[in-house]
Amino acid sequence: MSDIYHDGSRQLQDEFDTRRLADRLDEAIVQDSILPSDREFIERLDMFFIATVDERGQVNCSYKAGEPGFVRVLDEHTLAFPSYDGNGMYLSMGNILRTRQVGMLFIDFENQKRMRLNGEATLHRDDPLMAEYPEAQFIVRVRAREVFANCPRYIHKMKLVQRSRFVPQQDCPTPVPGWKKGEWVADALPADDPAHDKSREIIDR
Structure with a gap:
């Protein structure tokens, strides 16, 4: 048995009569x-x-x-x-x-x-x-x-449409998110932030 459960878990397990089930799952899958x-x-x-x-x-x-x-x-x-x-x-x-x-x-x-x-x-x-x-x-x-x-019963079935273009790639400059080009944040960006590089592509999402 692991120590995954605490008093709060046990309180609810007892209220809904799932302590035996919880212990069995702990023994079987954790x-x-x-x-x-x-x-x-x-x-x-x-x-x-x-x-x-x-x-x-x-x-x-x-x-x-x-x-x-x-x-x-x-x-x-x-x-x-x-x-x-x-x-x-x-x-x-x-x-x-x-x-x-x-x-x-x-x-x-x-x-x-x-x-x-x-x-x-x-x-x-x-x-x-x-x-x-x-x-x-x-x-x-x-x-x-x-x-x-x-338990997967409540997982909605979905398919990938497109991965984010912001994920860094080898030998490929990562785009700058549009919010970093706003005037409200311009003076707060780190000195080495890529948003200062005017050659970087800017995309909103």
Whole structure:
């Protein structure tokens, strides 16, 4: 048995008579390692959701995306992904610096499948993987604590139309998001922000 449940979980399990079911699921599907089938699933996806928390218990949830395989499974306990330029707020990454706790949700909408991975994350600015991710600011490594498949019954079936043009590519300048060219933010941009490069393509989305 893992320690995935706390008093709040148990209170609701008892109220709805699901404690036995919850314990059975914990025994049957919750693990602390990434199986080969989990690795195949994770490494073919192009997005995931990540939840983090700060020292005050304030939660943040974010969407991360890249090319298929941008999340790498390094071994049975560890995965890694790049952190690219965003809006400069560093809400998720700042939380990781403080508490290291993350919850990751991987969803394949087309095949209606999902899995969760909870664990402890760290940021690495000189990680060997940096060379493999153009324009990455640093690499996030996650040590898995709980890994488990999730019931897919409520996943809407959707198909990919187009991947974001903002995902960095090797030897291809990344476009500048239109909001960074607004007068309201011009004097607040970092000195090395690509928005200062007048040769960069500007697109709104």
